[in-house]
Amino acid sequence: MMSSFVSQEHDAESGSHPSAAVSSNPVLLSSATFRTFSPSRRLFCLLAAFDFLATLFIWILYAHALSGQAFKDALKKEVVNYNFETSLFDIVLLALWRMIILLLAYALFISRKWYAVAATTAITTGFLLIKVVLMQFGSPDGDATLYYLLVLSSLILSWVESWVLDVKVIPTEIKVEQRVLQEERRSLLSDERRGPFTPYSLVSDHSFYTPEASDSEIESDREDHEHLAARRLSQQDQEYIQKGKETMEKTWELMGLNDGWKSEKVKDGIIVESRVIPSGKKIYRLKASLDAKAEDVFNLVVMHPEDAPKWGGNVTYSCVVRQIDDLTDIVYNSTGEAGGGMVASRDFVNLRRWEKRGDVFVSCNVAVECEEMPPKKEHIRATNGPGGWAIREAEGNPNRTEYVWLFDVDLKGWLPQSVIDAAMSFMLYQTGQGLKSYIREHLG
Secondary structure, three states, X not given: OOOHHHHOOOOOOOOOOHHHHHHOOHHHHHHHHOOOOXXXXXXXXXXXXXXXXXXXXXXXXHHHOOOOOOHHHHHHHHHXXXXXXXXXXXXXXXXXXXXXXXXXXXXXXXXXXXXXXHHHXXXXXXXXXXHHHHOOOOOOOOOOHHHHHHHHHHHHHHHHHHHHHHHHHHHHHHXXXXXXXXXXXXXXXXXXXXXXXXXXXXXXXXXXXXXXXXXXXXXXXXXXXXXXXXXXXXXXXXXXXXXXXXHHHHHHHHHOOOOOOEEEEEEOOEEEEEEEXXXXXXXXXXXXXXXXXHHHHHHHHOOOHHHHHHHOOOEEEEEEEEEEEOOEEEEEEEEOOEOOOOEOOEEEEEEEEEEEEOOEEEEEEEEOOOOOOOOOOOOEEOEEOOEEEEEEEEOOEEEEEEEEEEEOEEOOOOOOHHHHHHHHHHHHHHHHHHHHHHHHHHHO
16 A cells, blocks of 8 residues: 555554644744734834835925925925825825825735735835926025925835845845744654665565554554644645645655656766656656765755755845745755756756655655745746655665655647757756765765
């Protein structure tokens, strides 16, 4: 049975599922479910409040300076007898509206979407543009300095708010959350006992063996654990987890395909192959070995996705976008140009899940849509089908690791298959070389 792989994760000493301890950790649950009110977000909210207060004070000074009128008379002219072409009180109301919208979106609801600040900035810019075109300056002896200051400060502050949110708040929060989650995930496999080695094939019939009468106990433990975890997860996160499990089964099935592979590149112990699967898609496979323990390789490569640019060849950026549970997350990656510029830069948003099946560490991934990472204009959003990593200790040598990387990608765009094959072969080989050097540097 395919599910027997999961049973190998059962803790032989305690009789409990090792991931249950991680899921019951309140720190992990809080970081995965709730977003913190970070210092950079507080700075943004203070900026939104300062925007309104500065606009209000400048308008009061402007009202006092209106051709020497008494403040009450100026107030009556600006507010009571409001006229779009002569009054500036509407700029104060615009700043008040901007502050309310931004504080509701980013202080009360702690949103990471850019829609609210984009709307306030766009509306402010359009309103002020119309204002300066139609505005009448009044009497010739009136001082227009404060008028210019009021309009320009409102325009500049609205754009500064957009910049702070996009460049400071969102990236900073993602990096901080990612660091915390990485510390929590490092102990994920620390209590697992290593099973006996399987034969040379990473996925073999021997891996399907399950001790007699152990299925029911382990399934019961898993169901109880998953039921408790589901209570704390949103409906969308539960759907992600289910999709991750389905992807794991599809990936594991593809890992077992041993026939029909065509060699694309063989060099320095790195084998790049391709084949067409029954659905008609062409997938790629990288096979190689590393001088390190399998568990260490798994922890260094799979559990630290933010370090992918250090070994991933063409990967330029990688981060965890959302931590869903202790075995599932969503990761964003971007790549540079490939194939000597024949393939433009791409980016990916992938759902990942990882398990230990027998003595094989497996990590699968598949493309998903995620609100935190909408498509970016500087990249073509490519998609991945079911694929991932299988990592295990080499037979008879616990200090050596054999691994397979299964790669199913739709690069989008109008690219001939020959260009895709050349680009994929080069990219996978480059990744194999980079990973070997990275492992030698950190685990050698």
